[in-house]
Amino acid sequence: MQRHARGPRGWLAVLLALLCLLVAPPLAAQDLGAAARLTGPLSLEAGWRSLTLSVPLSQPVPWRTRLLSDPPRAVVDFRTLDWAGMDPAEVPRVGAVTALRTGDAGGGWSRLVIELDRPMGFAEAGMATDPESGAARLTLSLTPMSDTAFAAQASALAATDGAPSADVLRATADRPPLGQRPTIVVLDPGHGGVDPGAIHEGVTEAEITLTFARELAEALRRTGRYTVVLTRDNDSFLSLEGRITVAHGAQADLFLSIHADALEDGHAVGATLYTLAEGATDAAAAALAERHDRDDMLGGGVDLTGTDDTVAGVLMALARAETQPATDRLARALVEAIRSAEIRMHRHPWQQAAFSVLKSPSVPSALLEIGFLSSETDRTRLRDRRWRTQMEQALVAGLDAWVEGEVAQQALRRR
Structure with a gap:
């Protein structure tokens, strides 16, 4: 969601741009011991x-x-x-x-x-x-x-230092609002390259997510209402930092990371949507977030689990406070659309966890587990082209509903 530069977010953009010139926050890294x-x-x-x-x-x-x-x-x-x-x-x-x-x-x-x-x-x-x-x-x-x-x-x-650059802020402030142009969606197929993600019977999470993201991208493009960018379109590794870079570079209206993970107990079944929170909804959500970030580190990327700079943290908190309501509305719209399509969801369909890939402060972001490779039921669905089409159509409907809601929110703020 974008606003004109004179609205509250416009002034926030100016503040972020000015303070970013004064602060160069280092990206936090995992402790690897010796250099x-x-x-x-x-x-x-x-x-x-x-x-x-x-x-x-x-x-x-x-x-x-x-x-x-x-x-x-x-x-x-x-x-x-x-x-x-x-x-x-x-x-x-x-x-x-x-x-x-x-x-x-x-x-x-x-x-x-x-x-x-x-x-x-x-x-x-x-x-x-x-x-x-x-x-x-x-x-x-x-x-x-x-x-x-x-x-x-x-x-x-x-x-990628956390807050969007001044050039990006100016460009997004000047462009037409949602509803008057195509909505820019960045789809992020999880894992890839040296990081295959979950593996079961020779099938990797990286393969599943790339296939699904390509199909969803085509479904969105066919509507004529969306411009879609993929963070990766082949089996290559891309760091968490790189994925966020794509979202900022595309001036994305929303960012959706796609996964098909595995849990050790094998009991998780059904689609699950995650949004960012410092604390996880449950232990399983915390374990998934920790593993995603660890896998990125092992692949050679940058873990964005925080920042050593207090001022940078305040800047990012301000930006996320502005973006969080739109993120919450995105999560609700997607969950409702998937349920309306009578697609099986996890018993807790909307959860929160500290996924680093969701930490872009200026782009509404969510992570969707379309299913779990640790579940035999989900594995069957994920391999079924008809089921994937049904899920993709539900996501298109959910995104349509979100855009419509954001346009209505903009109209209310202009009154």
């Missing part, structure tokens, strides 16, 4: 129109990417990484690289800066972890970009 170290030299390889960086590490660490201008620079921050023994001056310069340096980024983060002779943005970024040795390798690919595309990606990456 990771380099296990070999950094490598830079230049292709015809590309640049690839490879960083070998003793263990996975939280990481994040940034783009800076004047001059154009690609930045990679690492949490708890010891650069001892690495001299940037000894790394051969190739392609568009004019300088390479490392330094302290504050808050326990260290920084690698790649200075470039032209604007280049991140085409791919991922960390692979060896399950046997625990060693990891971060690989980044850069490609040339126009000044406009470079600025847009820089803004989207900056949004």
Whole structure:
């Protein structure tokens, strides 16, 4: 849901934008004990129109990417990484690289800066972890970009610090409200790549969620009322930070993360909707949230379980207080639509948990377990194309109802 800049959310956007210039909150990381170290030299390889960086590490660490201008620079921050023994001056310069340096980024983060002779943005970024040795390798690919595309990606990456960037806030404040344009939906198929999620009889959660998200995206697009963006459209790993980045970059009206998890006791059956809360509804919800965040860490992503900066926490609390009512209305609309379609839901269909992927402060966000791979009944449904179609149609109806409700809310506020 969006408002004009002169409404309450517009003033909140201005406040967030101004304070974000003063505060650079570090992303919180899980405690990995001793700092990771380099296990070999950094490598830079230049292709015809590309640049690839490879960083070998003793263990996975939280990481994040940034783009800076004047001059154009690609930045990679690492949490708890010891650069001892690495001299940037000894790394051969190739392609568009004019300088390479490392330094302290504050808050326990260290920084690698790649200075470039032209604007280049991140085409791919991922960390692979060896399950046997625990060693990891971060690989980044850069490609040339126009000044406009470079600025847009820089803004989207900056949004992962918690609050949306000033550019995103201005863009969302100026665009037409809901009901006068297509609703922008970001669908997030859970897991992927080195993180398959739950596995049963060779079927992975990552495969199930990607199939369902693709089908749901097509159902929404066919209505003509929605613009849909997928956080991933193949079997690739994407960090929690990266998923939130997609939502901010797309200027999403809502974010829906899709999962099909497994619980050890195998008793959970039926679709379940989760929204963000610091405390979980029950022990199972807490266990799911903890595992999702742990899986992201093992895959090499960044866990957004909080921030070390008090002011940043206040900013995010303000933004979520503004977004939470719309999130609650989204949850109610989806639950009612699924029930109206007579689709089996969990005995507690709407629960709350501290899923990090739901922590975007400015986008109404929910996580939907379409079923549980630990349940034989749910596994049968998830493999049934007719059942998936029924669920997808119910979700379209639920989103339609939510948009209609948000339009009505906007009309009330204008009175």
